[in-house]
Amino acid sequence: MKTFFITALLVIAFFFVVRQFIYKPYAWKKAINSKEHQLQVGSFIFSSERGSNGSQSFTTHYFVFKVIEINGDFVRFSVIRKLSEKYKLVQGDFSTTSSDYKKLKKTVKEKLITPILRDDLYKGEGPSYMLNDYLVGKYPDLNTSRYYYEDIPAEEKNKALPTDPLDLTLYFSLVYSKKEIIEHGKLTPWIMNNSLKNAPELADRLSKKIDLILN
Known part of the structure; x- marks a missing residue:
């Protein structure tokens, strides 16, 4: 036995x-x-990770990203979020709920998701990340769907790396390694960890697994 x-x-x-x-x-x-799951500009990336919920317990955080730029090994993401209704601000981080995460896996390609320039999110009356007259006027699709992602101007994409240390730090926000995504199925961020080097480095300790890529 x-x-x-x-x-x-x-x-x-x-x-x-x-x-x-x-x-x-x-x-x-x-x-x-495969055509449906290969990494490209416009891809949707689904990722989840275990993390602290602010107390002594842990919870799973769910993220849905949009690929907005691929520049060599640098892949820039933007989080898919939903603007709060006018005068009904909902506080929260950039993650989504487990229920919405599962639904978006099936419906994200059919969703109307508006690219909003980063600076525009801070314009208009009321708090940032809340629907207002300015945003609706410039992005009328928000009347139909409040889903959006932060975009950057076309002229700022696929440029050479900045040389100023502060600009470099700002550049490497939600930027991940293309090689790590393709070869290992994980999100490994490029970060500015040492200002003296004035060069980015891969932070493998901050890697997150990828659940799904959709086009």
């Missing part, structure tokens, strides 16, 4: 190793090369 139990555990461990280190990488590379 003891021998049978040990054998069963070894078989389970074997299949776990095969699934984690052989099948999953194979399935990811197969998917990333």
Whole structure:
């Protein structure tokens, strides 16, 4: 009986190793090369991670991103969010709920999602990230759907890296490694960790797994 139990555990461990280190990488590379799931500007990226909820417990945070720029190995993301209704500001982080996350996996390609220039989110009456007359006037699609993502002007995309340390720090916000996404299925951010080097570095310790890429 003891021998049978040990054998069963070894078989389970074997299949776990095969699934984690052989099948999953194979399935990811197969998917990333398909038209529906390959990485490109306009792709939707779904990612989740465990994190603190501000107390002693942990919770899962769910994120949906839009790829707005690919410049060499630098892939710039923007978070898909929903503007608060006028005069009904809802406080929250950039994550979404588990329920909305599951729904968006099925419906995000059909959603009307408005690209809003970053500076415009701070214009108009009322708090930022809330629907107002200025935003509706400039982006009338917001009358139909309050989903949006922050965009940057076309002339600021695919430019050479800035040389000023402060500009470099601002540049590497939600910028991830293209190689890590394609080869390992994870979001590994580029960060400015050492101002003396004046060069970005990959922060593997901050990596998050990718659940899905959709086009």
